[in-house]
Amino acid sequence: MTSTSTPPGLARFNDLEEHAAAAALHEACASAAWGRRLIAGRPYADADALYAASDAAMAELTEADLAEAMAGHPPIGRPAPGDPASAREQRGMAAASADLRAEMLELNLAYQEKFGHVFLICATGRTGAQMRDAARERLGNTPEREREIVRTELGRINLIRLARLVAPVEEDRPRP
Template sequence: MTNHPHASVDAAGALTALAAAPAAELEPTLLEVCSSPTWAAAVAGSRPWSDREALLAANAAAMADLTVADLQDAMAGHARIGKPKSGDATSEREQAGIQGVDQTLLDELHEANAAYEAKFGHVFLICATGRTAATMLAALRERFPNDAATEAEIVRGELRKINDIRLNRLLDEPAS
């Protein structure tokens, strides 16, 4: 991701500020990216990051080391696909593909989610950014036959993608 499409001079400043933040300030910021305390500690512990790629590599390394329990912590911070958290801009932005969708498709998505949750014991997790409701439903149905171990590894990869997007946004958007 060397040529990140939204990279700017301000992103370098944001990265420097993030890397220099006291632990008490950095932890809540990282937990907004990923709700796993283990992930947040691992990423924070990899500071300083020389550039965006180093921060994204820290995300990948931290994700690779998460236990099943840590993955559960990470998934706990995500809304059910098809039901973004009301008032949560991140959740609504990431699930924009369900806006204005036919109720029949939403009902199918909710039904498939319920079956997935009953089988795996957690929400169906997918990097929803840029996906339509129909493609998310198709992915859910495609992944449903997986065994728990296979699904855990897919979830790990999807979480890494989501974290990459959120970390890039953190660097690219001015602080409010």
């Protein structure tokens, strides 16, 4: 059992059976190696320790691990049906014009052709135009430079998703 000083959402995560923790982490990131590393680090005293473990695990992912993680992300502008996380994160594309959506589709295809994987960006809080501009700019990168950017963007996405995972639920919050 986790200490009572641990925030309730994090305590719940710490106390999950291993298979349940793995499933919850897979929702945050499709890399099994990343998930195993975070499970191995439990229990976490606070969210910052969990986030630091996530960053350390991201830094150690192999090319195959990164490919596995990226395979869990739909293209920008086309969130996976039934995936509330990708729809929420890509909200900036929801109000985009038909022209911008068509351009983003073309950029996604050009990016995938050049780099062999989906264009990955931490879309939370970004407008459709900002995502388009980032895709345009990143098409000029070398594969080596792009891999490092992808690792950073994936790390940002993971931290946002981990924060949601360990956030207190309504019954945990103090009442006024």
